[in-house]
Amino acid sequence: MTTKALMLGLCLWTTASLAEGEAKNVLALPTAWKDEAGAPVTLERFKGRWYALTFIYTSCAGSCPLTTKKLKRLDAALEQAGKRLDLVVVSLDPSHDTPPMLKQYRERYGIEGAKRWRILVGDDAQVRTLTMLLEFKYTKNPESGVIMHDNTVYLVDPEGSVHTSMSSLDQPMEAFLAAVPTGGSAPVRQKR
Amino acid sequence: MRGATLTLWLLASSALAGEVVSLPQGTYAPLFGLDVGQTAFPLGAFKLDVRPVSRAEWTAFLTKAPQWTKAKAPRVLVDEKYLTTFGLDRPSAPVTEVSYFAARAFCATRGGRLPTTLEWEYAAAADEKRADASRTPEFAQRILNWYGKPNRPDDLDQPGSPKNVYGVEALHGLVWEWTDDFNALFVSGDNRQDGDSNSKFMCGAGATGSAGREDYAAFMRYAMRSSLTPRTSLPRLGFRCAYDSRSTP
Numbered sequence: 001m002t003t004k005a006l007m008l009g010l011c012l013w014t015t016a017s018l019a020e021g022e023a024k025n026v027l028a029l030p031t032a033w034k035d036e037a038g039a040p041v042t043l044e045r046f047k048g049r050w051y052a053l054t055f056i057y058t059s060c061a062g063s064c065p066l067t068t069k070k071l072k073r074l075d076a077a078l079e080q081a082g083k084r085l086d087l088v089v090v091s092l093d094p095s096h097d098t099p100p101m102l103k104q105y106r107e108r109y110g111i112e113g114a115k116r117w118r119i120l121v122g123d124d125a126q127v128r129t130l131t132m133l134l135e136f137k138y139t140k141n142p143e144s145g146v147i148m149h150d151n152t153v154y155l156v157d158p159e160g161s162v163h164t165s166m167s168s169l170d171q172p173m174e175a176f177l178a179a180v181p182t183g184g185s186a187p188v189r190q191k192r
Numbered sequence: 193m194r195g196a197t198l199t200l201w202l203l204a205s206s207a208l209a210g211e212v213v214s215l216p217q218g219t220y221a222p223l224f225g226l227d228v229g230q231t232a233f234p235l236g237a238f239k240l241d242v243r244p245v246s247r248a249e250w251t252a253f254l255t256k257a258p259q260w261t262k263a264k265a266p267r268v269l270v271d272e273k274y275l276t277t278f279g280l281d282r283p284s285a286p287v288t289e290v291s292y293f294a295a296r297a298f299c300a301t302r303g304g305r306l307p308t309t310l311e312w313e314y315a316a317a318a319d320e321k322r323a324d325a326s327r328t329p330e331f332a333q334r335i336l337n338w339y340g341k342p343n344r345p346d347d348l349d350q351p352g353s354p355k356n357v358y359g360v361e362a363l364h365g366l367v368w369e370w371t372d373d374f375n376a377l378f379v380s381g382d383n384r385q386d387g388d389s390n391s392k393f394m395c396g397a398g399a400t401g402s403a404g405r406e407d408y409a410a411f412m413r414y415a416m417r418s419s420l421t422p423r424t425s426l427p428r429l430g431f432r433c434a435y436d437s438r439s440t441p
Contacts, residue, residue: 022423028268029293125305128372132292132422139225139376142233142310
């Protein structure tokens with residue numbers, strides 16, 4: 001019987017990642033956030049613009065510093081290429097990432113005055129909704145508070161769909177950079 | 193005739209809805225996720241539906257939330273198999289072929305949410321007499337017997353596992369169930385591809401490094417959940433709702 005169970009388990013496992021043709025879209029369900037000043041904001045605000053989106057938490061000592069540094073390199077490369085892109089960073093740890101913690105985070109990485117960087121904080125349900133829309137995995141150890149998570153940066157198009165993505169750790173950024181259209185975060189002109 | 197059938201369904205739905213039990217706070221050692229030195233996670237008290245959500249309850253939900261009918265549900269939130277065989281028959285059977293997003297929307301209308309994987313496994317570790325029977329061979333074998341049995345459509349009319357010590361039914365023996373963080377386990381064919389390898393989840397270590405090698409049934413559930421996307425609909429995948437301990441569903 002255990003053999004049968006094993007066969008079924010393997011069968012289920014190999015159906016993993018069923019081919020899914022639909023593009024992931026961050027606007028498919030509404031989510032509500034606060035910006036660094038505590039003002040309410042939704043992702044609808046970014047509709048009509050291209051932006052990069054990723055997830056970190058400020059007390060993360062693992063991959064988040066590398067993600068932030070990669071975003072800084074991306075920001076500089078975009079500047080050099082004459083492209084503009086908002087960089088939207090969503091906290092995975094809303095109970096800990098208070099406005100003072102976000103201010104410290106900006107200071108730590110030298111992005112105090114970087115206006116294209118937007119850091120958003122929601123609640124756990126909002127984070128779960130957005131990460132599920134993107135199939136971005138994370139899990140929090142309820143005792144230590146350490147969050148194990150994916151390291152993906154998404155390029156979101158003006159309709160909220162994911163155009164492309166890259167790993168923030170070990171993937172070159174050239175393809176991502178090339179996918180950013182000239183104009184980038186400039187509002188897309190509406191068709192008449 | 194169809195109207196009369198629907199009325200009967202809605203009556204059945206109201207009769208079935210709202211059976212919820214409270215589970216006490218405790219600790220639980222999940223199969224994966226514990227760090228070195230950790231033996232269990234603390235878990236707060238919560239409430240849980242006694243049975244998986246039924247087809248009758250789902251029908252009542254669709255009358256209130258028509259955006260989740262097969263015709264209207266956005267394809268970015270459901271796959272092509274969503275509610276494929278759903279109909280007005282067998283009202284007490286669990287609803288299946290619903291996506292994660294749809295299941296979550298249903299629970300929200302009840303003031304609830306999907307249980308976390310930790311909550312679900314905590315409840316499912318209990319048998320009729322013990323709060324944690326997960327490491328006992330006869331309990332594990334009972335579950336594996338179900339996992340090893342070929343499915344037939346009329347199996348969905350079966351009662352599933354009897355009430356456990358918390359009063360929760362059919363956590364085993366009927367359908368797989370969505371959890372709120374179903375995809376939170378970092379398992380892939382070879383975790384080294386992700387660039388942030390965790391050796392606990394790599395190859396053979398994924399099994400031998402688990403908290404309970406004897407709980408093979410739990411290992412299969414984790415494998416099953418890892419195969420899903422939030423849009424997935426399957427004929428044997430249903431759900432039940434959880435509620436915070438102080439809420440009144």
